[in-house]
Amino acid sequence: MxxxxxxxxxxxxxxxxxxxxxxxxxxxxxxxxxxxxxxxxxxxxxxxxxxxxxxxxxxxxxxxxxxxxxxxxxxxxxxxxxxxxxxxxxxxxxxxxxxxxxxxxxSVAATLGLSEPRPLTTAYTISLGEPDVMAEQARANAGRALLKVKVGTGDDESRIRAVRAAAPDAAIILDANEGWPEATLEHHLRVSAEAGVALVEQPLPAGKDEMLAVIDHPLLICADESVHHAGDLASLRDRYDAINIKLDKTGGLTEALVMKREAQRLGFKIMLGCMVGTSLAMAPAVLLAQDVEFVDLDGPLLLARDREPGLRYTASLVWPPEASLWG
The missing domain is CATH 3.30.390.10 (Enolase-like, N-terminal domain)
Incomplete structure (x- = not known):
């Protein structure tokens, strides 16, 4: 046929x-x-x-x-x-x-020459809200190994400190989604470092992030909206320490593989991220994420229902896809 x-x-x-x-x-x-x-x-x-x-x-x-x-x-x-x-x-x-x-x-993993894919620790997202609400979300998930906390207001210090107090043992990533004003950027980075945050994602708007080249980086700063494919990478080296690869930005696994190799060659740390989608969208990314520094593939955990069959999640671990799902 x-x-x-x-x-x-x-x-x-x-x-x-x-x-x-x-x-x-x-x-x-x-x-x-x-x-x-x-x-x-x-x-x-x-x-x-x-x-x-x-x-x-x-x-x-x-x-x-x-x-x-x-x-x-x-x-x-x-x-x-x-x-x-x-x-x-x-x-x-x-x-x-x-x-x-x-x-x-x-399998796709075998075609790519990967060793047997293993379970990975994924971040779990805490949505933006008032500090007490975010602290409640963080407290409910304090046993997870890695939390990704949505920020992006002019005054996030109280949110950062409230989440850290509620989840003292979790590693934390902050994602500002381009929302921090230049006037408060250095203050928020200092507060983040004091709170033991591992990485801050896209603090300034894409295309308006020149300030990142001239200020101290007390912790890793990661590009998301500023980086889509391998061709973007070289121009970001003076501003970012890490990049977020998402298949919906790169246009699939093929370009994401190229982008990952180039990012590693240039010395970037890598986060493998996602939009909010089902296990079918996460499955290729799980293979790509096998040796990166940060994994953020919690999309199905945020849904009230997922595709069947879906990926297997146990606590903070996401398991490689079965052939019945993808790949």
Missing amino acids: PRSLEIRTDSFPIAGTFTISRGAKTSAEVIACIVTENGVSGWGECVPYRRYGETMESVAAQIEAAKPLVEAGISLADLQRAMPPGAARNAVDCALWDLRAKQSGT
Whole structure:
């Protein structure tokens, strides 16, 4: 049978509300791409992100436009030139990797020459809120090894100190989502260092982060919105100590592999992150995250329901995907 491509949209309710400095949401809107050939199907999932000008409609339209190329048998290498980085290419790229694994009987991990993937410690996200509410969330999850705490207001000192007091033994990452004003940046970095925070993610807006090149870094500063693909890396070396790789930014596993190698060559620490999506979106990233410094793949833990089958999570560990899910 000839190759076919199917697009499915879905909405997965979030357990409660997920809040960052740019707003709140109560569901994860996702798009799945299914590529089928000779009765075998490969799956990929993406999460369109408005911050990058994406909507469910625009991403679905991008995938639909690529359908003739995919159905004609486009290679993974040619796909990188045919589609731009972003959520649409991620869904197609990961579906083609999954299809290759299922057709060949060889896992994606084995194809990439990885040793047997192992469980990884993932961060768990604490949403932005008033200090006492965030402290309550942190206290409820204080037994987790790593917390990712959403900040991004003009006065986050009370939030940082409240969370640290509520979870004294957890490692902590702060994610400002471009929300810290320049006027309070150095103060917040000092407070973060005093609180034993391991890393601060994207404190200033992308494209307006020159200040990071001229101030002290009392702890690691990580680029997220400022970095999308390997071509962005060289220009960030004077401002950031780490980068956040997300498949929805890179446009899939293929470019993410290139980006990871280049980031390591340039001396960046690496976080492997995610949008709020299901286990299908996390699965390729678990393979990519096997030897990085920070893993943030908690998307399914934030949902009221996940895909079946999903990834296995035990406490702060996320396990490699089974073949029935992906790869």
